[in-house]
Amino acid sequence: MIVTSTRxxxxxxxxxxxxxxxxxxxxxxxxxxxxxxxxxxxxxFEYLQAAxxxxxxxxxxxxxxxxxxxSFDLKDTWKERLAVDxxxxxxxxxxxxxxxxxxxxxxxxxxxxxxxxxxxxxxIVLENSSYSIQHSLLGEGK
Amino acid sequence: MLVLSRNKGExxxxxxxxxxxxxxxxxxxxxxxxxxxxxxxxxxxxxxxALQEQNRSAAAIQENAQQLLNKVLEKRNxx
Numbered sequence: 001m002i003v004t005s006t007r008x009x010x011x012x013x014x015x016x017x018x019x020x021x022x023x024x025x026x027x028x029x030x031x032x033x034x035x036x037x038x039x040x041x042x043x044x045f046e047y048l049q050a051a052x053x054x055x056x057x058x059x060x061x062x063x064x065x066x067x068x069x070x071s072f073d074l075k076d077t078w079k080e081r082l083a084v085d086x087x088x089x090x091x092x093x094x095x096x097x098x099x100x101x102x103x104x105x106x107x108x109x110x111x112x113x114x115x116x117x118x119x120x121x122x123x124i125v126l127e128n129s130s131y132s133i134q135h136s137l138l139g140e141g142k
Numbered sequence: 143m144l145v146l147s148r149n150k151g152e153x154x155x156x157x158x159x160x161x162x163x164x165x166x167x168x169x170x171x172x173x174x175x176x177x178x179x180x181x182x183x184x185x186x187x188x189x190x191x192a193l194q195e196q197n198r199s200a201a202a203i204q205e206n207a208q209q210l211l212n213k214v215l216e217k218r219n220x221x
Binding site: 025044045057059077080095099101104107133134138 | 185197207208
């Protein structure tokens with residue numbers, strides 16, 4: 001299938017590579033299908049492109065590389081709903097908000113959890129954690 | 143909006159399988175218990191709204207976001 005992106009043009013991708021969100025991303029209730037796009041090898045960030053909405057692209061990053069202390073337990077409910085069999089199936093990304101060079105934040109409170117095997121995904125909320133929705137990428141708290 | 147009065151300990155049943163229980167009332171503060179099937183997501187409204195807002199801001203990616211990120215990550219690595 002072809003996923004059209006305003007940012008990247010047409011992306012040719014097999015249907016098996018498309019992630020199905022089992023709950024919509026907060027604020028975007030009508031979109032369930034997304035693809036992960038890596039632009040250049042070596043980039044630590046990737047893009048989450050909505051299928052069917054060319055203008056909607058998020059910048060995402062693997063939080064564990066950037067924030068070595070970051071951790072959370074995936075609730076059993078989500079493991080079941082994402083059909084997670086083993087930890088190797090799971091990939092975690094967080095969404096970045098890039099406002100300016102001095103204002104880039106990561107949403108550590110609501111990570112994206114992907115099952116790379118079944119291609120199910122969801123944005124979860126770590127309600128009882130102290131992680132911020134706007135964690136500064138430069139380290140100073142915001 | 144449907145408005146129901148409940149006393150402490152009383153419940154409200156929604157859709158056969160969602161049960162809200164008034165656990166505790168003290169002044170303006172109310173504790174509510176929620177029993178719901180696991181596929182039902184429940185959030186405090188302020189968190190829910192903040193997350194919607196944050197995702198919408200994140201989706202408004204600037205053209206030069208990638209350059210900005212690279213600069214910042216370079217700086218970070220030097221630290």
